[in-house]
Amino acid sequence: MQTPSFQGTHLFDRLCWAKENLDGVQSDYRVVYEDSIDECAKILVPDPNWMACALQGGILPPVQVYWELAKDEAKPDFKKHTRGYLLHNTKPVEAMTEEQAIEYLIMKDCPQSVWRDYDSGNKPKMVICRKEQLPATREWRNAWKITDELATDETVAA
Amino acid sequence: MAGKIIADQIEHSTAGSLDTQYVVNGSAKAWARWNLSGTAALNDSFNTASLTDLGVGYARITYSSAITDANYGIVGICGEVAGGGNRVMGVYGNGGYNTTSSAYRSNNSSWAASDETYNSISLNGDLA
Numbered sequence: 001m002q003t004p005s006f007q008g009t010h011l012f013d014r015l016c017w018a019k020e021n022l023d024g025v026q027s028d029y030r031v032v033y034e035d036s037i038d039e040c041a042k043i044l045v046p047d048p049n050w051m052a053c054a055l056q057g058g059i060l061p062p063v064q065v066y067w068e069l070a071k072d073e074a075k076p077d078f079k080k081h082t083r084g085y086l087l088h089n090t091k092p093v094e095a096m097t098e099e100q101a102i103e104y105l106i107m108k109d110c111p112q113s114v115w116r117d118y119d120s121g122n123k124p125k126m127v128i129c130r131k132e133q134l135p136a137t138r139e140w141r142n143a144w145k146i147t148d149e150l151a152t153d154e155t156v157a158a
Numbered sequence: 159m160a161g162k163i164i165a166d167q168i169e170h171s172t173a174g175s176l177d178t179q180y181v182v183n184g185s186a187k188a189w190a191r192w193n194l195s196g197t198a199a200l201n202d203s204f205n206t207a208s209l210t211d212l213g214v215g216y217a218r219i220t221y222s223s224a225i226t227d228a229n230y231g232i233v234g235i236c237g238e239v240a241g242g243g244n245r246v247m248g249v250y251g252n253g254g255y256n257t258t259s260s261a262y263r264s265n266n267s268s269w270a271a272s273d274e275t276y277n278s279i280s281l282n283g284d285l286a
Contacts, residue, residue, distance in 0.1 A: 136197075
């Protein structure tokens with residue numbers, strides 16, 4: 001199905017179109033990350049409807065738009081967004097692969113302190129894996145950490 | 159978009175009329191239902207980009223179309239799809255609460271954070 005030309009259309013309206021016309025896509029990818037030494041590993045799960053939008057293309061704004069809005073919100077005198085038009089007027093991103101969509105989602109929804117230098121410490125702060133690589137049960141969930149010795153065919157958190 | 163109707167008011171034949179701003183302002187701007195039991199998963203949603211499993215009972219939902227400020231309202235419930243009862247969900251401020259995300263804690267009947275099979279929220283507010 002061809003995506004209508006959405007540049008200038010409110011993002012909410014585009015999501016309404018997507019909900020009506022696209023089937024959700026349950027991704028098997030998960031992002032495991034640690035942003036605090038005192039807290040357990042966190043696990044990012046893509047939304048199926050969002051993933052459908054990402055794979056379709058022409059719906060979601062560039063991820064940099066969210067960074068701009070976050071900058072505005074971080075200002076001490078922030079009351080409400082005045083640059084929401086960036087979400088709606090910036091040219092939407094083209095269709096992504098599932099892997100590209102995960103990268104976009106990391107840059108949107110994970111702390112920048114995690115993904116900007118995720119692999120520069122003694123061990124990775126972030127790992128992209130398949131859900132089968134997560135522990136099968138939630139036993140000791142609040143103690144889960146990224147495993148020190150990573151291999152692509154093994155469990156990534158325990 | 160095709161099929162757009164622009165109207166400030168809608169009128170029923172006998173029941174009276176209603177300003178469409180009531181419809182716009184009173185409609186949920188995002189909703190989500192997720193399962194935090196087993197492998198965390200989003201069951202269905204609207205205007206939601208991701209779920210982050212923060213630990214036992216804790217989850218953060220992020221939004222695609224941002225809300226204009228963080229003064230939006232949330233209605234949330236949690237429980238067990240089969241059995242269970244006396245569950246309560248609350249906002250978890252330490253997990254983030256801003257115009258593109260909000261975090262929640264699901265409690266069991268002992269007020270301990272717990273992984274529930276049914277968690278859902280509906281967000282009302284103004285879009286950016």
